[in-house]
Amino acid sequence: MQNSIRRARQLVFVSVAAGLMSGCGLAYKPVGHTLNHYALDEVVPYALASDDLDQSACGTGMGLSRLVGSFSRVIDRPARLLIVTNTTASFCSEARAQKYHLLVQRNLYNGQTDVARDNRISAQRWERITALRRYQVYRDTVQAFGEIGGAQCSTVRDEIGTDQDALVYLTGLLVGVQGLLNDIQANSSVGVPQNIAAKAGPRLPLSG
Template sequence: MPNKTNNGISLARITGVLVALVMLAGCSVNPLHKITGDVMTGYAEAENTPYVLAMTDVGKACSLGESVDPLLYSFSRVTMEPAKTGTLLSVLAGICMEEESQEQELRYLRADYEGNMNELRDAREAMQRRYGVTAERRERAFKRMLTGFSYEPTPDAECPNLYSDQDEITFLLGLVAGAQAVLNDGKAQGRADVSRQLAAQVERSTYCVDNEKWAGIPEGLRATIWVLLPDLKPDEVSADTWEVLARNRRLGVEKGLRIPAAFELMIAENVGRDETIAEVLAYLDKTSGDFEVWERYQLADRVAMRTVWAVSDRLWTREHGHRTPKNRFGETGTEADEDDSIDTEGLL
């Protein structure tokens, strides 16, 4: 009898364990995934985001955005959407696609320079497709930022609660992405269907962060949008829009972020203001020796300078059929006849 009782107790325990395992297999996956998602999101916001913003390798950073974004955002199926971290990831993914777009644009310009019509047509189509994807990724970054801060940028909206510098830079990067989405969709011939109303939402939202603290980015972004949509410029702003852009370009260099200079170049190229392009490129070249980057946000400065080089490369490709040569940054390619000799030893 004692053995039978012991066997009965053992059987009951085994049955209980099996039932528990079956129940766990059926219903514990989501709780486990939720915990994992919460941990990953917390780590990304607390540690990974500051680390990435201080990186200098833009290629690695943008690859991170493309590869990690689907993984991290898959946890939004079982827990809260990681919208703030997702803003940065989508911004990074947009950088990757923009670089692909710029490569196709240079191919288009070379084909135009050489008179190769078939190559030109193919490159133009490839360029527009990629700029469309770039616009989609940047619009997504903007929308994630709105979600992350529970913010609706209506004309009478109050500013969101921004509790830290990281909140403010995330908010700013989302705004920049929104403005870029409008410009990128223009180059895509409207393939992403980004509303120009988004630019107005960005413009009014830039007042939520301090311009002096953030190296002229908010006001520089506002002025960029004023060039696109002049009616948005407030009557009380008496300064010429291009003076506002130039002032914030200088402030950005002083504070260690050349993002406003990139804004100024992008919009000057967009409206064909060649004298401004030449002035900004020369200024950046002149100040490069004494420039001290804001180390916490080196990645943002590196990305801005890639935009600057992209504008320069397009100028040189239109004029000479190739990118900006070594030691010729700061020039537009029209200052003097170029020495076409090539150092073949340096190519080996």
């Protein structure tokens, strides 16, 4: 009798736990959509208006990229928002790369060739991280707006209730080209396609 009661309690516990877990799963999708909208509507403009560029760029990008990206497990990948967050995150790694590039120049000036070699390796490592982030920006741009350089123009429209689509699209193109340059600095270890510049160039405002 006691065994039957114990088993019944276990079944009830498992059923309740499963119900709670499924309820959480149902909540993830609206939370993901809400976070996506809020970040584009409020967080990004707030960060762009900040006087503290280091905190607004690095802090926003590094803080939101993984959180927002994780929602691609339950909703469509929020590519437009990830274009912005990975772009700002790439500023952090690029700043570190520049720091080591400057150290290399100082080391060579002081005749410290061994130290310069170590700092050059560190610079290339951060260039590679920057290239990875910026190549992901380019891929998210393709996912959000369509293939770049194809027969048809990419779709730039107010799809998610913001007026930032054109800015996000141009940012994705420009950052993709920058990622190619970062990859060259990293000895092409990422493998960013060389034709990115040819595809993006004619669509940038400065290309005439």
